[in-house]
Amino acid sequence: MKNKANVVVIGGGVVGCSIAYNLAKKGVKDVVLLEKSYLSSGATGRCGAGVRQQWGTKQNCLLASESMNIFENFADILQIKRDIELKQKGYLLLAYSDKELEQFKKNIEVQHSLNIPSVLLTPKEAKEIVPNLNIEKLVGAAYCAKDGHANPFQVTLGYAEAAQRLGVEINKFTEVKDIKTKNDALLGVQTNKGFIECKKVVVAAGGWTQNITKMAKIDLPIYSERHEILVTESVKSILDPMLMSFSYNIYCQQEPVGSFIMGYGPENEPHSYNMESSWKFLETMSKKATWLLPPLKNIRIIRQWAGLYNISPDRQPIVSQINQVEGLYVACGFSGHGFMLAPAVGILMADIVTGDKLTYDVILDLERFNRGEIIEEPSVV
Ligand code: FAD
The missing domain is CATH 3.50.50.60 (FAD/NAD(P)-binding domain)
Incomplete structure (x- = not known):
């Protein structure tokens, strides 16, 4: 050294x-x-490996879309031989209230000012993109086909x-x-x-x-805060985009190999460096995920883990x-x-x-x- x-x-x-x-x-x-x-x-x-350009502030849209350009051309820019498994099959943000949908509309205006190709969808249109999606209570969605996930x-x-x-x-x-x-x-x-x-x-x-x-x-x-996450066994492809809801509090994606990765933001989690897994997460996550995507009810969970969010004011x-x-x-x-x-x-x-x-x-x-x-x-x- x-x-x-x-x-x-x-x-x-x-x-x-x-x-x-x-x-x-x-x-x-x-x-x-x-x-x-x-x-x-x-x-x-x-x-969770999600990469999205759908933000509400111009600077986050800018940093995310510039980053996406780099993800898209990663091996060429860095002059390396490595597949980062970028899956640009979209990111679907789900709205469960009119207020949330209004916010998505405002965000999309900001995104369009930077040429981010996002669109607002009806629940029916969202279901066309994810046929297995439970659209009960869904008011609408925002979608960007160029978003997705990559291998961190x-x-x-x-x-x-x-x-x-x-x-x-x-x-x-x-x-x-x-x-x-x-x-x-x-x-x-x-x-x-x-x-x-x-x-x-x-x-x-x-x-x-x-x-x-x-x-x-x-x-x-x-400060730092534990966030838990899990991965399932690999099954045939049933979910193209990454799914996320801020109000229902969930994100979920299906990796190119067929496993689902999913998590949610904890409530009342103390500031800590704890990275242990909990039974509560497994139980709540299973309920949330099977409500949102009913075919997941028979899927087996392979592993759960946790990591730290680092949070500023x-x-x-x-x-x-x-x-x-x-x-x-x-x-x-x-x-x-x-x-x-x-x-x-x-x-x-x-x-x-x-x-x-x-x-x-x-x-x-x-x-x-x-x-x-x-x-x-x-x-x-
Ligand atoms: P880290 O990856 O934590 O790296 C910091 C490194 O510093 C560590 O490797 C650590 O070992 C090292 N270190 C610490 N102390 C010392 C020391 N004393 N000496 C030497 N080294 C030290 N982001 C997204 O964009 N999309 C997502 O979908 C997403 N999902 C997430 C899901 C979960 C469950 C979690 C926990 C985070 C998620 N994030 C997501 C956030 C994202 O993972 C982090 O913001 C990002 O990885 C931070 O990277 P980093 O390099 O700053 O930190």
């Missing part, structure tokens, strides 16, 4: 690997990435492989234990395998980010420098949409670290909370 670097990236999830790759692509030398376990071991490898392991490993080709040193099973500062500037990072002297550190450590910035005496306004990402410590940056607070935004976030953070003009006209800085500028995104889980 190098003992000196220009930039140390902490976290080997999709966000850290995208940032490391984009820094190297911009010509930054001596980038070192540190991951305490294996790549994708955090939220990335535990996520392949995306992360793709970024890591391309980053290494460009000279990034990736150290797995290397845990950051301390961040050393002097006079509010960085001296370096202490790991379980030695010290790395560096003036710039990007913390992209998902649900553990707040613990790492604390090492540099920075308290971030974020407006449930939107923080991609920012930290003003109090020169050279310290964070990319965190992604709630349930860090995978789908990671390609654009990597580009954005590389711009911030190098001091270049931002590629995307977005505001995700930490100081927005001090300015009272909460991002009001209606389509967040």
Whole structure:
């Protein structure tokens, strides 16, 4: 392991690997990435894998559609031979009240301003796309045929492989234990395998980010929360798009291999680092899923697990420098949409670290909370 670097990236999830790759692509030398376990071991490898451009704020639409362009051309852009299993068979957002449907209409106007090809559907039209969908109580839906899901392991490993080709040193099973500062500037990072002297550190450590910035005496306004998820046996294809409802609180997709992946947002979940599975989730998830897609009632569940959402005050990402410590940056607070935004976030953070003009006209800085500028995104889980 190098003992000196220009930039140390902490976290080997999709966000850290995208940032490391984009820094190297911009010509930054001596980038070192540190991951305490294996790549994708955090939220990335535990996520629902959905990628959607159907957002209600212009900046999320922009970051998601720019990311989608990258997902669509991933192997070519990164010059790697890797199939990220992008399945663009649509994303169907279900509305169960007139209010929800009205919001979808407003969102679609924003999406159309960026040429995102989303449409509003009647329940009958939704059922034409998903014939097995229970449309009882359904008021309408929003749909974008270009959305879908991809394989988060392949995306992360793709970024890591391309980053290494460009000279990034990736150290797995290397845990950051301390961040050393002097006079509010960085001296370096202490790991379980030695010290790395560096003036710039990007913390992209998902649900553990707040613990790492604390090492540099920075308290971030974020917390972590367990989200559970499961996978079923593989069956013949009965669901093309990813399904999601904010009010019925569910997401569900069928992977290219035929297994269903599904989850829902927990209610009254304490802030924690707990990643254990619960019986309650299994029971509630089964009831929700079989109501929504009745043919699922005979399917067998193979495995359940959990991961951490990292949540900021407006449930939107923080991609920012930290003003109090020169050279310290964070990319965190992604709630349930860090995978789908990671390609654009990597580009954005590389711009911030190098001091270049931002590629995307977005505001995700930490100081927005001090300015009272909460991002009001209606389509967040
Ligand atoms: P992580 O993937 O958590 O990576 C952080 C890494 O930092 C970890 O690998 C960890 O081991 C490492 N680390 C931590 N501490 C240290 C240390 N001290 N030293 C070194 N390394 C350290 N997003 C979507 O876009 N679509 C979805 O459908 C979706 N579904 C989700 C479903 C669930 C159940 C969950 C939990 C999340 C979901 N998300 C989804 C959110 C998405 O998974 C995350 O926003 C995204 O993966 C965050 O990536 P990351 O790289 O920031 O964090």
